Amino acid sequence: MMSFVQYLLLSACLLTFAPTYAEQSRQPNIVILLADDISSSSLGCYGGENPHTSPHIDLLARQSVVFDNMFVTQAVCGPARAELYTGLQPHRNGSMTNHKKSKPGTLSMVHYLRKLGYRVGLTGKTHFGPRSVYPFEMVKGLPRNCNAKEIAGEDWGGTEKFMTRNGKQPFCLVICSVHAHAPWDSGDTSHWKLEDIKLPPHFPDTKESRHYFREYLAEVRLFDDQVGKTRSLLKKHDLDENTILIVLDENGAGMPGGKWTNHDWGVRSACLIKYPKLAAFRTDTLAQYCDIVPTLIEAAGGAVPKNIDGRSLLPVLKQETDSLRDKAFFNYTSGSEGPKFDARAVTDGKYKFMWNLTPGNKFAVRTINGFDYGYIDKKMPDRHVRQLYQSWLRKAKNDAPAQQQIDRFRAPPEYQLYNLSKDSWEQRNLANHPEHKYRIESFKKSIRAWMKQQGDPGVLQK
Template sequence: MKILIRILLLSWCSLCAALAVNAAEQPNIVILLADDMTWSDCEPYGSPNVKTPNMQALAEQGMRFDGMFTATAMCAPTRQQLYTGLFPIRSGAFPNHSKVRKGVKSIVHHLGELGYEVSLEGKQHFGPKESFPFKSRNLAKTLKNTEGPFCHIVASSDPHKPWSTGDAKVYDPEKIIVPPNLIDTPHTRRQLCKYYAEISHLDKKLGGIMESLAKAKVADNTILIFTSEQGMTLPFGGKWTCYDTGLKTSFIVRWPGVVKPGSSNNALVQYVDVVPTLVTIAGGDPSQIDTGCANADGKRGFDGRSFLPVLKGDTKIFRKFVYGAQTTRGIFNGKDYPIRSARDDNYLYIRNLNHEGVFSNAYVLGGAYYKDFYQPLAAAAETSSKIKKRLKFFQHRPQEELYDVRKDPYSLNNLAGSPELAEVQTRLAKELDSWMRQQKDKGLETEKTAPHRKGRMK
């Protein structure tokens, strides 16, 4: 009887808490998620090439994050960590075209329990369905239902390959500035113009969202987030790597009355921190949530935590380290070439677990990616020793890499093995080991299980 009374009291307390949350003023949440867009390819982050007036306007109205990272530079793992608050190997969604483990919960469950309707339009790339039970509808339909708070995600396919939307004629191949990490050829320049056109097309989509929120008179009570996902698909553009061009993401938040307009911060933050932050904003306690999946210590909470103090401008310090885990298996024609990384404010440490192997996927083994991206560079390498050397590095990387990201943001000068940085390299290597252990990541042994994690919506 005592147990029954205790259960009833707990249930009553939970109900009272829920009612209190629902009675409070909860902001709506709208997220625009790009697809394969390098973080720096927009006006707010200083691009000399891309025209993105709406992204610039959003940054002027809100806060620009300069230290936001995803943990994996490919679509399915990135989206699923953003929606679950869990790093990819722990959740099970670490190869591309993957699914989380049975029982894992997502933003749909966590915000739904706090009274939110959670919907999504556009690209999915997650599974199984029971872990991501989004309502499928567009923003216009969501705005017609304003009885309670809502969270709506617009998951765009821009600027993912093929680059067929937008007007590439707006950009002149001869006048654009090619980032130093890319191989500068006439073909690369033409491809970049197509890619930039898709980003401009995406920017118009953001403008439409901003206009819709204003017309519906909900903009003042809506948190609007734009984020770029991971790096783009040209060789060394970032996708499928653990360099900053792959894992770093643009992240801009507008929250009228709370976030200072035109502000920015350098705090290290990861995608796994987004859901705990939104839960906190919605009135919940992320520390009390069971994510449906335990880490190596048996804990079932989020891998992330709330960065609400950063949003409020109370601090510009959050994480000491951010992490990366790239699995080549799962990419079309992908072979074993797993990569792990740990990064602090100053240095990026990368470990190539199968450095004696050869990085190989659809880039170099034929098909559309090979024809559009790699084959023209391979042809140019026949008459250029510089390009030949760069392409060799693309497929053959050392066991360890270390970069001073303040001085070398494009990771062009590998400092691993430098005596003067031995302490830094050792410290980051130990930090990576600790994170891998906590995530149940056994390196090459874990990579062998990647094929079992593939299979969306099953």
């Protein structure tokens, strides 16, 4: 008969060799952390100048592949998420304005990964439809209402249960934050003094600019905290070594010159991918949100569909190539948020060309400067953004540079061309320089071809 001591020794051995959740699955687990209206330049690992904003993300960056040229096609929440989940750009998936649902019959990462044996869940903000296109298992825990004045508390119990529910089946979980969507009233601003705040170069320096940008940074810090909590859960259950961890900041900040525009502060996205057993490095490969779905399909062992717009990033992650495409394209199509305004843009990584397809129209979004043209909803919580913009208007009365920054987004010319390698904040428009005429014509030709491929009718004037 086995003695009690022998029993304890045998039990210890069995526990030592018992497979962890990570080891039970040959396919990698997948966790995507998606922010809400954060510009990548706010993060320390992307050159952010305000300290204490993103400690967890900055640490992760040192352990990940960091994409310096990841872009959303459209810098608006609904279209950005639809592109991320379907691998299709806005006009092909149908979500080309903020609250427009995707085309029925469109496939998303849920369909692709379920066929490969995955459980696919989402917690937090949704902002997509119809349900048939995005049949995520909804995981309770994170707040869903990004417009709430007081954000509901977080409960990570549902996330933890989803991760550990069935160790024999791989999972994909999308953790969707509501930070840092306006109104910015949930974070701790004590990390920064107003006088020390570093504003983006296109911001007129007003008291309101500093006040609201500090509140925005505090919510960026809240998203950063969520990244830290997620990593702690993965480590707690020995899942981190077999999990692809992706951090994305969605489109840019919901302030003038960011979200709702084709400027880099709106379309350029942070993208960190921590991939099991692959080295950490930075890459300037041109990539777009539609590339995430094919990357996950290939990582899960599936064949990438030929009819999607995205391209797998795996060859880049494995350092087999540093180039997937020679251009990235952008699209802004106005919806119910303001008067008719349509624009397209393209970059080759060095130059960025922006084409205003409605040059006779003013740009207006009701949550930012809509009151300029009668588009306003006083109940919208984004009133903070309007107060920010109004402070710019007051300053511009006696400040020509401030007026130039306002005109830059409110009354953009038909053509804008920027040398991003020398002018990353897009302050010097080169479109009227004769030496760039050939470049503009080449970019226009590329945009026309892309619009045709996308089934994008546009409102082309020429």
